[in-house]
Amino acid sequence: MRELLQQLWNGLAIGSVYALVAVGYTLVFGVLKFINFAHSSILTFGAYVALYTMLSKVAPFPVALGLSMVLSGVFAMQTELRAFRPLREKGAPRLNLLITSIGVTLLVENAIVVFVSPDFHVFPKVLPGTPINLSGVVFPPVDLLLVAGSSILMLALSYFVNRTLTGLSIKAVALDRDAAALMGINVGRTISITFFIAGLMASMAGILVGMKFSVNPSLGGLFGLKSFAASVVGGIGSVPGAYLGGYLIGFLETLGAGYVSSNYKDAIAFVLLVLVLLFKPSGLLGKGTQEKV
């Protein structure tokens, strides 16, 4: 029982990471209808900004966290402005957008390896105290921050998307870009804001993953990929679906590693992805879409 509770807690913590990143994939997919592979590099970028702010000891952790989130948001916005928007305006096929997003990831990773360092970094200890031990179930401070921080961000996002005008315009653009433009929504600005929010959330996930494990140039790769699997499992384009998919993969992965075999831990997310694609391609919470000419 104690072990099960511990596994469930671990699943919740890692699931929060997947949910935070998955929501970024889902939002961007919603407005642009393409998989932004560069999203995983935002996660790495955010972790490095926070790491170097902390290592240079210029600011306390909350400032570093805020700075990194804002910079990552701006960086994500810039990738869209400089790379994806020109391609979209040229009317390039979607394949080119996908390849370009791979190129952005390649650039970020290689630039970090060459100009910063190819090594693994341990994040400076910023959280006080020892792991809280409740009758045998251990709650490390990083996990508490992870779960609390991601819950706050998710609630804030839900409020933003459902209750504010800017948030509603994201939904409108996702539903029908041309109709939204005709209704007076500034589509370009809305897309920029979407990327900013996606970057913000990915950066938070990146920093906390960096604190939990370590910071390295390919940090975003596997986490980004599993999070994408999470957003497809939940139903791409659906924000609650991304949360559901993220936590589902988090739980299944830790339970699978704990009770079956830890060797195939990384494969669980993709097996789930294939099963969902076989039986319910629109995802658990996604709406089926009709092919249009």
Add this chain to the structure above:
Amino acid sequence: MTAKNAHLRKYVVFGLIVLGVWAGTTFLKGRLAAYPTGILTYFCINAVLALSWNLVSGFTGQFSLGHAGFMAVGAYTSALLMMRLKLPFLVAFLGGGLMSGLVGFLVGFPSLRLVGDYLSVVTLGFQYIITAILNNTTPLTGGGLGLAGVPYRTTLPTAAVTLTITVWVLSNLVNSKQGRCFVAVREDEVAAQSVGVDTTYYKILAFIISSFFAGLGGALTGHYTMYLHPDIFNYLKTVDSVSMVILGGLGSITGSLIGALGITLLPEIFRNAATVFASFGWMAVSGFLRRGWMVFYAVMFLMIMLTRPQGLLGRRELTWAGVKAWVQKLGRKGVRPWRSSR
């Protein structure tokens, strides 16, 4: 001449070309030093990989990111068939390709039934699954220790003949009925479906053939390096094939060859330049070239996509007639071909 004769002639000509390539590369191998021979061999392997990626992504428009996974399947299958079952090279080599094609069917089936970019994610996930499996089947594959003692079979003639056959098969394929259907799927899936093209069938077919050749490319790699490790076949291996194709042209066979040549030479050029600068004592420049080429590579990748998204050749093929016409046009219009090319 009857149609049957034309067919026969085509095969005879092809057989002669293969013989010529074999003889030519055998001659070259005897004359060249180890370094250029190695580069040429890598060019042939890379070109096979680029062509196979081009078939599924450039011609059929489906974005596959699991190329390295299929290379791994081909490389390990071929190596293990030779080492454990003592099969001859040719059987093991083809076995590697067939196994990879079979796996391609298993991966492609759930993801290609759907319209959209699911293939890219499933294939990328597949690559992680393959790595996990190879790492955890230590008694068979050597696991994380790697598989040492793979027999050396990939000589320059072997690689060159494989490349020749690949080019021949693929160029015949893309000009056949099936090839037209691949292109129709790329251009507009819904439109293709409405004129009776079974899009799912053709997408899966293209993916299986692509996986088969990726497996052959992987097997060539394994029999060349004589050592296999699950981490050799990482995501960056896939990105290499992608860059070759986008450099040369998405949907162009000769473009893939040019792209493969470029990407094979690029790190060598940087490495040699670094050595030259080091010999002048310019250590800072040399050190930057040694490390910085990775950034150059990424910037080049992005610049091609943003400035010439169709690649150098686009969907055109480089033909003798085309080159001749271009040279003649140069002669007519004077010195500045880059101005007059429009």
